[in-house]
Amino acid sequence: IHRIHPTHGIIGEEFGNHNADAEFVWVLDPIDGTKSFMTGKPLFGTLIGLCRDGVPLVGIIDQPVLEERWVGIVHHGTTLNGQVVQTGDVVHDLSDAMMYTTDPQMFREGYELERFTSIRDAVKSPVYGGDCYSYACVASGYADLVIEADLGVYDYAAIVPVIQGAGGYISNWEGGDLHLDKHDTECHGRVVAAANHQLWTSAIDLLSSDTDG
Incomplete structure (x- = not known):
């Protein structure tokens, strides 16, 4: 990120923050679900988010064991391994x-x-x-x-x-x-x-x- 987007900021759980007040900021969590990762439960994931002026615009949830990757872009939809997914609209109560x-x-x-x-x-x-x-x-x-x-x-x-x-x-x-x-x-x-x-x-x-x- 530093090499390709030197003006962008980074907020990371593992490595701290860099230029966190920038217009574009990447928010990174290499292992979300540390306890699951440590105990062999394949429900942890890697989180990559991109925010502009503090507003999340792009997000990735990646589960490497199950080889599942959700990519969401505000106003442009969400995909799972390239296929469009949608939340449920059946349960309302x-x-x-x-x-x-x-x-x-x-x-x-x-x-x-x-x-x-x-x-x-x-x-x-x-x-x-x-x-x-x-x-x-x-x-x-x-x-x-x-x-x-x-x-x-x-x-x-x-x-x-x-x-x-x-x-x-x-x-x-x-x-x-x-x-x-x-x-x-x-x-x-x-x-x-x-x-x-x-x-x-x-x-x-x-x-x-x-x-x-």
Whole structure:
């Protein structure tokens, strides 16, 4: 990236940041799902995102073991290994939804755990584990919802275009856009992704109520 795009910035989980205030910034996570990687579970992935003025525009979720690669471009669609994929538009009620979260322990005691519990009790079934692969399943129409917290920008910048390109919705728990400059002030590492608008609004109604930080 430095050689081909010397004016671009880089935000990386493993190697730190370089020129992070640039117009174009690449957000990299070489191994999203370290615990899965270390224990042989093939649900980790490599995340590559490109943002312009803090807004995610292009994202890649790559799972090397399964040889699956999702590429999402905002307003231009999402593909899996070159084939167009779309989120599901069949399940509209939380009571029928399959919800992913990587680990229930990622939610802090108090507000986060209470809000997560309200969603967990409302959906048809929670599914644990998956990291970035959970979002890929939503993009491909297999899962309906992902609720997570304690994320860094490198955990979701690449995922935003993949979900949006496939027709889904992704935001912070208050319904706000995921933007590099708003991570500490609005997002706080809390992310919700949904297959369609009705599921997303239902989730936001539960997640954003009685907010105390």
